[in-house]
Amino acid sequence: MAGSMQRVTESHAGVTVSEKNLDQLCINTIRTLSIDAVQQANSGHPGAPMGLAPVVFSLWQYFLNYDPAAPLWPNRDRFVLSEGHASMLLYSMLHLAGVKDVNDKGEVQNELSITLDQIKRFRQLGSRTPGHPESHLATGVETTTGPLGQGAGNSVGMAIAGKFLATHFNRENFKLFDYRVYAQCGDGDIMEGVAAEAASLAGHLQLGNLCWIYDHNRVTLDGPASWSFSEDVMTRFVGYGWHVTRVADANDLLQLSRAYKEFLAHDDQPTLIVVDSHIGYGSPHKQDSYEAHGEPLGEAEVKLAKKNYGWPEDAHFLVPDGVYQHFQDGVGARGAQEHAKWNALFAEYSQKFPELADQLERIQRCELPANWAKDLPTFPADPKGMATRESSGKVLNTLAKNIPWMVGGSADLAKSNKTNLTFEGAGEFFPVNYEGRNVHFGVREHAMGAAVNGMCLSGLRSFSATFFNFSDYMRASMRLAALMEIPVLFIFTHDSIGLGEDGPTHQPVEQLAAFRAMPNMLVFRPGDANEVTEIYKVALQHTEGPSTLVFSRQAVPTLDRTKYAPAAGAAKGAYVLADADGGRPDVILMATGSELQWAVGAYEKLKAEGIKARVVSMPCWELFDAQDAAYKESVLPSSVTARVSIEMACTLG
Ligand SMILES: Cc1ncc(C[n+]2csc(CCOP(=O)(O)OP(=O)(O)O)c2C)c(N)n1
Ligand SMILES: [Mg+2]
Numbered sequence: 001m002a003g004s005m006q007r008v009t010e011s012h013a014g015v016t017v018s019e020k021n022l023d024q025l026c027i028n029t030i031r032t033l034s035i036d037a038v039q040q041a042n043s044g045h046p047g048a049p050m051g052l053a054p055v056v057f058s059l060w061q062y063f064l065n066y067d068p069a070a071p072l073w074p075n076r077d078r079f080v081l082s083e084g085h086a087s088m089l090l091y092s093m094l095h096l097a098g099v100k101d102v103n104d105k106g107e108v109q110n111e112l113s114i115t116l117d118q119i120k121r122f123r124q125l126g127s128r129t130p131g132h133p134e135s136h137l138a139t140g141v142e143t144t145t146g147p148l149g150q151g152a153g154n155s156v157g158m159a160i161a162g163k164f165l166a167t168h169f170n171r172e173n174f175k176l177f178d179y180r181v182y183a184q185c186g187d188g189d190i191m192e193g194v195a196a197e198a199a200s201l202a203g204h205l206q207l208g209n210l211c212w213i214y215d216h217n218r219v220t221l222d223g224p225a226s227w228s229f230s231e232d233v234m235t236r237f238v239g240y241g242w243h244v245t246r247v248a249d250a251n252d253l254l255q256l257s258r259a260y261k262e263f264l265a266h267d268d269q270p271t272l273i274v275v276d277s278h279i280g281y282g283s284p285h286k287q288d289s290y291e292a293h294g295e296p297l298g299e300a301e302v303k304l305a306k307k308n309y310g311w312p313e314d315a316h317f318l319v320p321d322g323v324y325q326h327f328q329d330g331v332g333a334r335g336a337q338e339h340a341k342w343n344a345l346f347a348e349y350s351q352k353f354p355e356l357a358d359q360l361e362r363i364q365r366c367e368l369p370a371n372w373a374k375d376l377p378t379f380p381a382d383p384k385g386m387a388t389r390e391s392s393g394k395v396l397n398t399l400a401k402n403i404p405w406m407v408g409g410s411a412d413l414a415k416s417n418k419t420n421l422t423f424e425g426a427g428e429f430f431p432v433n434y435e436g437r438n439v440h441f442g443v444r445e446h447a448m449g450a451a452v453n454g455m456c457l458s459g460l461r462s463f464s465a466t467f468f469n470f471s472d473y474m475r476a477s478m479r480l481a482a483l484m485e486i487p488v489l490f491i492f493t494h495d496s497i498g499l500g501e502d503g504p505t506h507q508p509v510e511q512l513a514a515f516r517a518m519p520n521m522l523v524f525r526p527g528d529a530n531e532v533t534e535i536y537k538v539a540l541q542h543t544e545g546p547s548t549l550v551f552s553r554q555a556v557p558t559l560d561r562t563k564y565a566p567a568a569g570a571a572k573g574a575y576v577l578a579d580a581d582g583g584r585p586d587v588i589l590m591a592t593g594s595e596l597q598w599a600v601g602a603y604e605k606l607k608a609e610g611i612k613a614r615v616v617s618m619p620c621w622e623l624f625d626a627q628d629a630a631y632k633e634s635v636l637p638s639s640v641t642a643r644v645s646i647e648m649a650c651t652l653g
Contacts, residue, residue, distance in 0.1 A: 022322060022323075022326045023057070023058075023061070023253065023326075025320055025322065025323055025326070026057055026061070026096065026323050026326055026327065027053045027054050027057045028053075028309040028310070028311060029092070029096060029318070029319055029320065029323050030049065030053040030056070030057060030089065030092040030093065030096065031049060031050045031053045031280065031305075031309060032305075032306060032309065032311055032315075032318060033088070033091075033092040033095070033096075033119055033317060033319070034046055034049035034050065034053075034088035034089060034092055035049075035050065035280075035297060035302055035305055035306075036302075036316045036317050037088050037091070037119050037120070037122035037123075037129075037317075038088060038122070038296045038297070039296045039297060039298075039299070039302050040120060040122065040316075041122045041123035041124070041296075042296055043123050043131070043295075043296065044085075044087075044088065044122065044123060044131060044296065045085045045086055045088075045293075045294050045295075046088070046280060046296060046297055047279035047280045047293060047294070048083060048085065048086035048089065048186065048215065048217075048279060048280070049086050049088045049089035049092065049280070050279070050280020050305070051215065051217055051250060051277040051278055051279045051280045052086060052089055052184065052215055052250065052277065053089065053092075054250055054251050054253060054256065055184070055213060055215070055247075055250050055256060055275055055277070056079075056089055056093060056184060057093075058253050058256045058257060058260070059079070059182060059213070059256075059260060060079070060093055060097060060327075060330075060331045061326075061327065061330040061331050062257060062260070062330065063077075063257075063260045063264075064077045064079060064182070064331055064335075065077040065179065065180070065334070065335065065338050066079070066097075066331060066335045067332075067335030067336055067338065067339035068097045068098045068099040068100060068140075068327075068331065068332050068335060069098070069100055069108065069332070069335075069336060069339075070100075070108060070335075070339050071099050071100060071102055071108075071113070071139045071140050072102055072106060072108075072139075072364070073339050073342065074165075074176075074177070074360065074363070074364060074459070075176060075177055075178065075179050075342055076179060076335075076339075077179050077180045077181070077182065078142050078155070078158050078179065078180075078181045078182065078458075079093075079142060079182050079183075079184070080142050080143055080145070080151045080152075080154055080155045080158070080181065080182065080183040080184065081133060081145055081151060081183075081184050082145055082148070082149070082150070082151025082152045082154075082155070082183050082184060082185045082186070082189045082195075083145070083148065083151075083184060083185060083186035083188065083189060083215065084132035084133055084144075084145030084146035084147075084148075084151065085131075085132065085146070085294070086184075086186070087122075087129070087130075087131060087132050087133045088119075088122060089184075090133050090140075090141065091114050091118070091119055091122070091129050091133075091138075092119070094112075094113055094114040094138065094140040094141070095112060095114040095115070095116065095118075095119055096319070096323060096324065096327050097327045097331050097332065098112060098324065098327060098328060098332060099112065099113045099114070099139060099140040100112060100113060100139065101113040101139050102139045106364065106365060113128070113138050113139040113140045114128060114129065114138060114140070116317060116319070118138075119317065120317060131146070132144070132145060132146030133145055133146075134483065134484070135457065135484050136483075136484055136485045142154075142158070142457065143158075143453065143454065143457055143480075143484065144480055144483055144484045147476050147480065148186070148188035148189050148191075148192050148195075149188070149189050149191075149192025149193070149194040149195040149198075149450075150194060150450050150453075150476060150477060150480055151183055151184075151185075151189070152183050152185050152189045152192075152194070152195035152198055152199070152212060152450075153194045153195060153197070153198040153446070153447050153449070153450020153451055153453075153454070153477065154183075154450050154451070154453050154454035154457065155181045155182075155183035155198075155210060155212070155454060156198040156199075156201055156202045156207065156210065156447065156450070156451050156454060157450065157451035157452060157453060157454020157455040157456075157457070157458070157462070158181045158454040158455070158457065158458050159181045159202065159207040159209050159210035159270070159454075160205065160207065160407075160429070160439065160451060160454070160455055161407075161454065161455045161458030161459065161460050162177060162178075162179050162180070162181060162209045162458065163205075163207065163209065163434035164405075164407055164429070164434055164435065164455075164460065165177040165405075165458070165459070165460075166178060166434065167433075167434040167435035168404065168405070168435055169356055169359075169360060171349070171352075171353060171356075174345060174348075174349050174352075174353075175345075176342070176345065176346065176349060176360070178209075179209065180209045180210070180211065180263075180264075181209060181210050181211070182211045182212075182213060183210075183211070183212045183213070184212075184213050184215065185212050185213065185214050185215065186214075186215045186217070186220075187215070187216070187217070187218070187219070187220050187225045187229060188220055189214075190214055190233055191220075191228075191229055193446060194446040194447055194449075194450055194476070194477070197444035197446055197447030198444075198447040198450060198451065199212075199237065199240050199242065199270075200240050200442075200444065200447075201441065201442060201444055201447050201451070202240070202242075202270045203237075203240035203241030203242050203269070203270060204240075204241065204431070204442075205429075205430075205431055206241070206268050206269060206270075206431040207270045208266055208267040208268045208269055208270065208271075209270075210270040210271070211260075211263045211270065211271045211272075211273065212270070212271070212272050212273070213273045213275060214233065214272060214273065214274045214275065215250075215275055215277055216233075216274050216275060216276050216277065217276075217277045217278060217279045219279050219293060221293060221294050233272075233274065234246070234272070234274060237272045241269060241270075242269055242270050242271065242272050243262070243263075243266045243269040243270070243271045243272070244271070244272045244274065245259050245262050245263075245271065245272070245273055245274070246259075246273070246274045246275075246276070247259050247273060247274070247275045247276065248276050249276060249277075250275050250276065250277035250278070256275070259273045259275075260273075279293065280305070346360075359404060359405065363405055363459040363460075364459065366459075366487075366543050368403060368461075368540060368541075369402060369403055369404070371402055372399065372402045372403050372540065373399075373402070373537060373540075374398075374402050375398050375401075375402070376395060376398050376399070376533050376536075376537070377391070377394050377395060377398060377529075377533060378530060378533065379391060379528075379529035379530050379533075379558045380558065381558055381559065381560035381561065381562070381563075382557065382558040383557050384555060384557065385528065385529065385555050385556050385557040385558040386529055386555050386556075386558065387418075387493075387551070387552050387553055387554055387555050387556065388493075388526055388527075388528070388529065388531075388532050388551040388552045388556060388593065388594070389416075389417060389418045389493035389494075389551040389552060389553060390418055390529075390555075391528075391529035391532040391533070392418060392419075392491065392493070392532050392536075392549065392551045393417075393418030393419060393420070395532055395533050395536045396418075396419060396421070396463070396491070396536070397421055397422060397423055397426075399536060399540065400421045400423070400426065400437060401421075401423045401426075403461055403540075405459065405460050405461060406437065406460070406461040406462075406463070407429070407437050407439060407455060407460045407461070407462055407463075408437075408438075408439060408452060408455075408462050408463030408464055408465070408489070408491075409429070409438050409439035409440055409441055409448075409463075409464070409465065410440075410441065410464070410465035410466060411441045411442065411443055411444055411445045411448045411464070411465070411466045411470070412440075412441070412442055412443045413465065413466050413467060413493075414438070414440075414465065416467070416493060416494065416553075417465035417466065417467075417491060417492075417493045418493065419463070419465040419491055420438060421437045421438050426438060428440065439451075441464070445466050445470050445471075445473035445474050446473050446474055446476070446477065448464045448466070448474065449464060449473075449474035449475075449476070449477025449478055449481075449490070450477045452464045452477075452481075452488050452490075453477055453480060453481050453484070453486065453488060456481070456486045456487065456488045457484070457486060461487070461489075461540070462488055462489070463488070463489035463490070463491055464488070464489075464490055464491065465491040465492070465493070466492060467492065467493060467494040467499070467506060467508075468492035468493065468494055468495040468496075468508040468511055468550055469494070469505075469506050469507065469508040469511065471490070471492055471508070471511050471515070471548075472511070474490070475514075478490055478515075478518070478521065478546065478548070479518060479521075481521075481545070481546040482518055482519060482520040482521045482545055482546055483520070485520060485544050485545050486545070486546060487539075487540075487542060487543045487544070487545065487546060487547070488546040488547075489539055489540075489546070489547055489549060490546060490547065490548045490549065491549045491551070492508075492548065492549065492550050492551065493550075493551045493552070493553060494506065494508075494552075494553040495508060495512075495525065495550045495551060495552055495553070495593060495594070496508065496552065496593070496594060496648035496649065497509075497648055498552055498553060498554045498594050498648060499553045499554075500553060500554075508649070509649050509650050510649070510650050510652070511649075512525065512550065512647070512649045512650075512653075513649065513650055513652040513653045515548050516621055516622070516653055517653075520544075520545040520546075521545065521546060521547075521548055521622070522538075522539065522542060522545065522546070522547045522548065522620055522622050522623065523547075523548045523550065523620065523621065523622065524538075524539065524547060524548065524549050524550060524619050524620045525550040525551075525592040525593035525619055525620075525647075526551070526570060526593065526619045527556065527559075527591065527592060527593055527594070527595075527596030527597070527617050527619060528556055528557065528558050528559050528567070528596065528597075529558045530558065530559070530561060530567035531567045531570045531617065531619055532551070533567070534567045534568055534569075534570040534571055535549065535570055535571075535619055535620065536549070537571070538570070538571050538620075538623070550593065551593075552593060552594040554594060556593075556594050556596070556597050557597050557600075559577070559596075559597075559600065563578075564577050564578050564600070564615075565577050565578070569617070570617065570619045570620070571623070572623060572624060572627055572631065573618065573619070573620040573621065573622065573623025573624030573625065573626070573627065574590075574616055574617065574618035574619070574620075574621075574623075574624035574635055574636075575616070575617060575635060576614060576615070576616055576634075576635055577596075577599075577600070577615040577616065577617040578600060578603050578613075578614065578615040579614045579615075580607075580612030580613060580614055581612070584612065585612050585613055585614035585637075585640055586611065586612045586613070586640070586642060587606070587611065587612070587613050587614070587640070587642040587643070587644065588613070588614045588615075588616055588636060588640050588642070588643045588644070589602055589603055589613055589614065589615050589616070589643075589644050589646070590615075590616045590617075590618050590636075590643065590644070590645045590646070591615070591616075591617065591618070591645065591646040591647065592617070592618050592619055592646075592647050593619070593647070593648075594648065595646040595647055595648055596615075596617050598646055599615045599616075599617075599644075599646055600615055602644075603615045614640075616635055616636065621653075
């Protein structure tokens with residue numbers, strides 16, 4: 001960082017005019033690229049990128065510890081654009097900073113993540129530049145944002161991960177992790193509940209590696225922000241335990257530098273930088289008007305805006321000479337240098353601490369430790385059995401013991417969810433002990449959802465937990481995990497009216513159907529303890545998307561697997577648990593979760609009466625759907641039309 005601060009002093013205090021002009025040239029290039037892309041797409045938000053260009057430029061150019069030639073470097077600073085509608089700001093930055101593409105194998109490619117051609121295809125089907133940034137499409141997009149507040153919530157998870165990784169991996173003279181997380185937020189983000197929960201958690205955890213930059217432009221889509229928003233945000237964040245500072249003019253690079261330095265000097269509190277800005281319009285007289293906000297400027301206003309910036313009015317997608325080079329001389333050179341230093345450090349570290357180095361390399365490749373499934377429990381047959389939340393707790397503890405970077409927690413229901421990690425050394429994730437594996441999210445389900453996404457994006461195998469009914473409070477984050485194709489474990493217990501005496505406010509009825517309807521979400525509802533072990537194994541190895549794990553509060557029998565089929569069948573989503581003699585049933589009984597025992601009970605009665613029945617256990621619909629036709633036909637023969645399904649929930653689906 002010392003190097004970067006040196007540069008700031010040189011370019012903004014002593015300053016040669018030409019260097020200042022180069023900064024301005026870069027800022028205006030970000031603005032005009034954004035304007036042109038939105039105009040060409042005839043859709044999108046040009047105003048926020050125009051207003052925020054200097055804020056994000058100065059952060060990247062002078063402070064962000066980021067190597068555009070190695071965008072997945074584990075100790076890179078993270079930049080999250082929580083106001084996803086300003087996506088062109090991020091695409092412009094990624095393009096101009098020369099951020100390289102990385103392929104599925106993690107290999108840096110010789111081409112840019114966002115080419116000028118991709119910018120020209122903004123908001124077009126199949127491009128890497130959709131209306132809102134999507135992390136699985138473009139290298140350098142750290143998380144998918146669009147639903148306001150989510151990125152802010154993700155950033156708290158990334159900061160939690162940063163603290164965990166530092167405590168876990170750093171050794172004397174080997175500071176492998178000290179990255180910082182910056183989230184760019186707008187009025188909308190600051191208004192959203194998820195961000196408020198996340199800010200409260202971050203303040204409590206004293207995440208000094210976290211900085212939110214609040215674009216205080218005083219407009220939202222419907223009009224002046226004052227129509228709906230009048231609280232004292234700064235006081236609120238002071239109350240959360242944040243350090244708060246303010247920049248009175250988004251165009252004042254010196255003040256911005258001062259604010260970023262202030263953040264860097266605050267190690268024991270997160271920082272909020274409130275930046276007063278004007279959302280961008282074409283002509284100056286329209287500044288602060290909110291008409292046509294969130295729309296392309298229109299050709300006439302585009303020209304006026306360009307004139308204002310001293311730009312050739314008829315040039316489109318222009319990147320003037322010297323702009324790419326200036327980024328390379330700034331963020332590029334600093335990032336390359338820091339990254340090279342880190343690589344040298346890591347080489348030495350690997351010699352001294354081979355096991356830890358191996359862990360870090362596996363994290364980077366999204367691999368599990370070799371022994372990840374060691375000692376996973378198998379459960380003896382037991383008619384009384386145990387609740388699947390109970391067996392889940394045992395399996396989770398074994399896995400977390402084997403996987404040192406498995407970190408998570410509950411929204412104040414850990415004792416009920418049975419997700420407390422209790423093995424020796426598991427520990428609590430507290431402000432003074434960031435190595436603890438149990439994160440206490442408090443009664444903040446939505447922030448928990450957003451945070452576990454951020455933790456997962458930072459390499460941790462993260463999990464959350466609460467009652468299944470409260471998944472409603474997390475749905476937006478879960479949907480984004482599915483879109484991002486990241487392997488978060490969303491654990492839920494108390495999954496039906498079998499939950500006890502709490503009544504309808506606590507009874508999840510439609511949630512199973514709703515999550516099964518969510519693309520790229522695996523929903524597991526295992527029927528006994530051994531199925532619990534099996535489905536955890538599947539979920540852990542499924543790295544292309546999240547899993548929703550749904551467990552019972554009440555005890556269910558542990559089935560006798562010498563009598564019924566092995567629980568390994570659960571890996572196929574559905575399997576024949578018990579069959580009619582000769583495999584030719586007259587009726588199929590299908591069930592999931594705590595209702596599987598009833599299908600088995602009915603089967604035994606029918607069998608005694610000479611009726612040929614089959615029991616199909618179906619812990620995961622999506623996995624069964626993905627099997628080949630022959631397997632599906634073997635489990636559910638189309639000739640057998642007498643079918644009964646049992647699930648304590650709505651029948652939709
Ligand atoms: C959860 C959610 N609600 C609504 C929207 C639609 N939306 C997109 S931008 C925006 C205005 C937000 O205002 P602000 O954050 O101040 O951004 P600015 O318009 O100043 O760029 C809204 C409501 C959204 N993206 N996400
Ligand atoms: Mg605003």
